[in-house]
Amino acid sequence: MRLVSHPILCNYYLTYRCNASCGFCDIWERPSPYVTLESARENLRDLRKLGVKVVDFTGGEPLLHRQLDMLLTEAKAQGMITTVTTNGLLYPKYAERLKGLVDMLHFSLDSPDRDEHDQSRGVKCFDKVMESIAVARSLGERPDIIFTVFESNIHHIKRLWEEICLPNDLVLILNPVFEYNGVGETLSDHALKELTRWGKQKNVYLNDAFVQLRLDGGNHVDRPVCKAASTTLVISPENKLVLPCYHLGLKEFPIEGNLRSLYLSDEVQTLVALEGRLPACEGCAINCYMQPSFAVEMNKYWWKALPSTLKYNRIKGTWKQMLR
Template identity: 30%
Template sequence: MTGWPVVIPGDLGRATPDSLCWSPIVRCNLRCPQCLDDTTVYEAGTTERHRIARVLADADVLGVDISGGEPLLLRDLPKLLDIVRSGGRSAVSVTTNGWHLARRAAELAEYADAIRISLDGPDADHHDAIRGPLSFGRAIEGIQAAVALRIPVQIQTVLMRRTADCLQEMVDLAERLGASGFTALQMLPIGTATTLPDEMLSDDDAIRLFTALNVPKRLHMRLRTRDDAGNFTVIRADGRVWRNDSTALNISGLHPLRSAADLATREGTA
């Protein structure tokens, strides 16, 4: 199976995260039942977003993924990407539902090292049943626009019972669309996903499903188990840092991000 090196944060012994997710926006045009976001979080304004971007540019972090909410609703998204990249330390990606990607892909091409598009199925019947009418078609148009601009595209799906049966079809779709990678993310019981306990698969079941896939040679594959998500760091839209606990079943900390030093962990792991 082709794949990127698997980096498990807790195994690195770093005092700062190797990678993190920044969610500068709470707003989203879709309402996905497996969403991790706390929609009650205050959303900071432009000045504060730019300050956080500068903090991340100064941090010893290898990868920053800008997510949400839906980050393509932010007019200043290219500027945020540019600021984070200016530090010269981080590869910067964007995770999106794809609804607005076709019209914004060109302005992101100069700044994004990769774009991750979330799909919940290989066709409109499956995907739209979770994310809403027309969302599959808009996502596919966005993927095609990004691929045409030669932006590395990763298709990702939240792995749960209702998507597990379609996993092979989604991998095949990713290959047909010209994506460079496919990622399956084990559902975390955080945010609205706490209402879906029956949808959760064990990590062992997820590994078995993933191992059984027929993977095209050129497609890079990644499975993020819940165990791998332990200690992962997220910067919320209000400028506060949260960190998953070691099991990724709860949030273990919450404090303001004032400088890069606030990303450090007491345990020396990220």
């Protein structure tokens, strides 16, 4: 049963540029401009009219955009929940400007071991994450640690949780690695069971529907769980609407100041209707599109996602904003 028929999330790619070169991501390899403030203002107004509640300013590295604070201010003016994930390299420099503008601030950290984390990110950023945590806490911010889980680092969850998250009262978000276009990897059933166990611990967030989807072999085109195109609008740095999702990116439509009418057009809605049913959608388990998919249709994944969703929103207080 479909509970929400309109899009709820926007993945707004401010730039594909990045000051890291993570081995499990290929976004940073793409040439890219930066989003303009003028086009973002137009798009954010239309996103609100379409019913979008959450805007994820992403990249690349979103803090490379020097007007990020202005973009966040515009999104907040439209009543949206804002989220930013950063590798921490630039956060101490811009923290004062971003104070109070990011509802869900995530620092990426994949190991409590400095050398191991820096190697996975292709740049020395562990110390900057530690500095970012201290700076954010001093400003009264409540950042989270987002931990991308591989077979090779799952054993580090306990140490990172005990040594970094609990002493700083941070939520540890477990983000199971996914595979796409030859990038990333899959997790064993043993690792997935270990993640489920960790998801029950204090200040740990794991969407258990991610685990269930992987155990089920991902999305299946004959009975798709993916609702990427109808739940999530993807806007590129070139100010184009990307469908059906960023990773598949079959078609890009120039927005030209008309996001709402473009999204509701017959041509776009024809593509939206194919979400989860295209050949490349078979076996997909991409977290950033599955999470909103789990939120809009009452099925076994909705029920699997519900406890962790309630847990996180209770800790962070974001449920109050969702009711506005």
